[in-house]
Amino acid sequence: MRSDSGETVDGTGTSGGREAGTAVVAGAGVGGLATAIGLRRAGWTVTVLERRAAPERYGTAFGIHPTAQTALDRLGLGDALRAHAVPYRDARIRRPDGTVLAALPLERIERRAGRPELLISRPHLIDALLAEFDRLGGPRIAYGRPLSDPGALDADLVVGADGINSTVRTTYFGGRSGPRPIGTVAWIGIAGFESGPYGETWGEGRSFGMTPVEPGRTNWYATLPAAATAREVRDAFADWHDPIPRVLAETDPATWIRYEMRHLHPALPRFVADGRVALVGDAAHAMTPNLGQGACTALLDAEALTRAVAAGGPQGLPGALRTYDAERRRSAQRVAFGSRSLHRFMTARRPALRDALLRMLPG
Ligand SMILES: Cc1cc2nc3c(=O)[nH]c(=O)nc-3n(C[C@H](O)[C@H](O)[C@H](O)COP(=O)(O)OP(=O)(O)OC[C@H]3O[C@@H](n4cnc5c(N)ncnc54)[C@H](O)[C@@H]3O)c2cc1C
Structure with missing residues (x-):
């Protein structure tokens, strides 16, 4: 041919x-x-x-930005991506008590690129x-x-x-x-229900994220300075807003993945x-x-x-x-x-100042 x-x-x-x-x-x-x-x-x-x-x-899941979607299209993989991916929209940054601080810039990304950020397992x-x-x-x-x-x-x-x-x-x-640890441990998992409010919740030295991934499931990630057991992770987020404690309670700890966050330096x-x-x-x-x-x-x-x-x-x-x-x-x-x-900003020692800055972002 x-x-x-x-x-x-x-x-x-x-x-x-x-x-x-x-x-x-x-x-x-x-x-x-x-x-x-x-x-x-x-x-x-x-x-x-x-x-x-x-x-x-x-x-667990990967966010695929529109530029990476174009790369997959060029590699002949765009349709395979779209067959299993879900759009990521309407996500907010919250405080542990549930107060909304800002919106994640997903609408802006979609407006500029003409297509949404996608999530795929x-x-x-x-x-x-x-x-x-x-x-x-x-x-x-x-x-x-x-x-x-x-x-x-x-x-x-x-x-x-x-x-x-x-x-x-x-x-x-x-x-x-070489790989340099940054003093934060991440735990990731997939809960067997749709959590509802998506986005990230930022506390003092800790954070929790929830995204869609597939119908009926929620991709989540938790970061904290150190936690050796699933029980300690659950304790660390026990008084955070709904549905964070339920997401952790209803994900089998045997499926959680723990890794030390590192970057090349x-x-x-x-x-x-x-x-x-x-x-x-x-x-x-x-x-x-x-x-x-x-x-x-x-x-x-x-x-x-x-x-x-x-x-x-x-x-x-x-x-x-x-x-x-x-x-x-x-x-x-x-x-x-x-x-x-962003990691430094999220884990700021003075979250009040960080949160005040976040509130100044356009919604
Ligand atoms: C099993 C696994 C699960 C992951 N899960 C997640 C997740 O849930 N969420 C998330 O955000 N990121 C996850 N990651 C990380 C994420 O995939 C990468 O950060 C990102 O996709 C960049 O991919 P990469 O191909 O450059 O590196 P990697 O994904 O790390 O792939 C490197 C590959 O090289 C292989 N390898 C290493 N040394 C050698 C060698 N000497 N010879 C031959 N092969 C070698 C490794 O076994 C691995 O398969 C995961 C990575 C792996 C390997």
Whole structure:
């Protein structure tokens, strides 16, 4: 089959006629799978190495900003996203007693972009990415295969999509930039009912968020300085407004996920190295989850990288990597800085001043 441009396109949507190269992608998370899909669509032979023994289907929900929706559209995944996503609207920032302080800027985002922020459960997004990767054909994902020596690979392109503890990053950039804890623990879960009022509640050093995710379910996240047990988390929010105590009471603690909030510090000087190595997602710019942009920025990286590589081909790889770095590094690092700053603001020692500032925001 031939496309309008005269380029050969096979039934999978890949450009089969153009001479393309070989790539190894380390990591089968959101960033790695999206990158592998973009490269395959450009006709590259892609091997994905994943250290885990099988796909991880756990996780709660991702907010997908309109810009990341456009990236998914370009990767051929827009319909799969919309089949399982729900719009995020009408969310407020509240005090623990339930008083509304401000609106989350969702209406503004929707007005500007012409489409709403979406929420999708992590398992649905991972499944959609895996299905598209399979549909495009080629080598299967190599599970149980951690990449330990990226320098020894003889692929044209090596992509480090191996998360916050990236081996590709430490191999090419050393240990100067690394994961830094910020003194906050996050707990996330999904309650089996629709909570009603969505948004975030900010207390002193603690916060609680609730979003839609699927009909009949609520995605929630709680942050606090430390809490070793589910009981301590429930106690910490016991006197917060409805339905927060009920959301916690009615989610089975065996399904809660706990993680230490960290970000990559200091920021990297480049996302690319040696004319053949690129970092995407958390490997390049792991950020705190406060702006809900971890998955979005990984998708934007993947789309930008694979678009640049497709345009340059294997011979133009060093230039394509420079183009990717120029398009994504400052932008992703700005989002990471914004997310870290929002964390500081949310966990302010003087919440009265913070709340007064919030009240001055346009509704
Ligand atoms: C199992 C899991 C569940 C998550 N759940 C949530 C959630 O519910 N909510 C949320 O907001 N965020 C969640 N996250 C984080 C979120 O997915 C990421 O912050 C964001 O999507 C950026 O994705 P990424 O692909 O850059 O990194 P990651 O999602 O961290 O993916 C990195 C992948 O690389 C693999 N890997 C690591 N080292 C190597 C190596 N040396 N060789 C080969 N493979 C390697 C890891 O096993 C992992 O699959 C989760 C991440 C994981 C891995």
